Amino acid sequence: MRMTLLVSSAGRRVGLVECFRSSAAAIGIELEVLACDRDPQFSAACQVADRAFAVPRCDDPEFVETMLEIVRENGVNLVVPTIDPELAPLAGAAHRFRASGAHVHVSPPGVIEVVRDKLRTAQVMEAAGVPVPWTVPLEAAHASAYPIVWPMFLKPSGGSASRNIKVATSSADLPEAPEEPMILQQLLIGPEYTVNMYIDREGDLRNAVAHRRLRVRAGEVEKGRTERDPVLRRLAEGVARALPLARGVLCFQVIADERTGPCVFDINARFGGGYPLVHYAGGEYTRWLLEEVAGLPSTAHDNWRAGALMLRYDAAVFQG
Structure with a gap:
């Protein structure tokens, strides 16, 4: 069986490309990996892909059209986005990709609208009984609508990385006068975790791997260790309940605050930057996604290893 994968906004995601190739080989799929980026000549993942393409920024009206053209001309079966800003345009055009023969690994637009807005995320999670930090829009703080207990965390409502x-x-x-909507959020103090989730096409949570973020660089885990904790598993179940239409791979951030206990404060409806650690520990999301798209029996499970340690280092891809 042959399949063609397109990794969007590929950037430095060499580890993700390698995970897909390893998974494809394990289930007997001959996988061609395509990658795209604004400047593919400066993307390590584009350089290790079989072929690479230049595309506009994901907020450009031509982004979706260019992606569709790549899909049609190259027989792409699966499109995997890797950054938050491209989720909404791809989710909105998922039916067009489907008509062109490609499955876009993205949840429906309603899910993306929630997770791309940190204020709505807090509201939706709290309504579902998932603990979240106290969160208000910046305008409410300026209007003294709420008593503020300083210090607080200031962040863009639609920010990432x-x-x-x-x-x-x-x-x-x-x-x-901020340039974009901002929120104030309770400052959480304590160990930080990422919980990675795999939700199958029927909407069932099949796997939840938690790793402690021992060291972070530019918003991405640099050193991490997988840990089994029933509290974190229950949080994953709560997130899945709060987002019943979510599908595929998601991850969310938790801080086990020393005063209030664990709180969910950010959700990414995509492969997280720390996914290679999840894969190494036995959460083979790339395999399970390929199985779904190829129509193969699913081997998804929740039998992963705690204590798996990832220590990232800088590597280089050379050309010329």
Whole structure:
């Protein structure tokens, strides 16, 4: 069996490409890996792919059209986005990709609208009984609509990759006219975890792997260790209940606050940057996704290893 995979906004995701290739080989799929990025010549993952393509920014109206053209001309079966800003345009066009023969690994638009808005995420999770940090829009803080207990965490409501985040120690630290919607969130103090989830096409949570974020660089885990904790598993079940239409791979961030206990504060409806650790520990999401798209029996399970340690280091791809 042959399949063609397109990894979008491939950037540095060499580890993800390698996981897909390993999974394909394990189940007898001959996999061609395509990758795209704004500047593929400067993307390590594009360089290790079989072929690479240049595409516009994901907020460009031509992004979806260019992706569809790649899909049609190359017989792509599966499109895997890797960054948050491209989820909404791809989710909105999923039916067009499907008509062209490709499955886009993305949850429906309603799910993406929630997880891409940190205020709505907090509201939806809290309504479902999932513990979250106290969260208010920046405008409410300016209007003194709520009593604020400083310090607080200031972040863009639609941010990702730790962009424009800061600790605000008083109202003097708050911007008067931010360029994008901002929120204030309770400052959580304690160990931080990522919980990775695999939800099958029927909507069943098949796997939840938690890893402690021992060290983080630019919002992505650099050193991590998998840990089994029934509390974190229950949080995954709560997130799945709160987002009943979510499908495929998601991950969310938790801080076990020393005062309030574990709180969910961010959800990514895509492969997380720390996925290679999940894969190494036995959560082979790339295999299970390929099985679903190929129509093969699913081997998804929740029998993964605790204590798996990832220590990332910088490597290089050379050309010329």
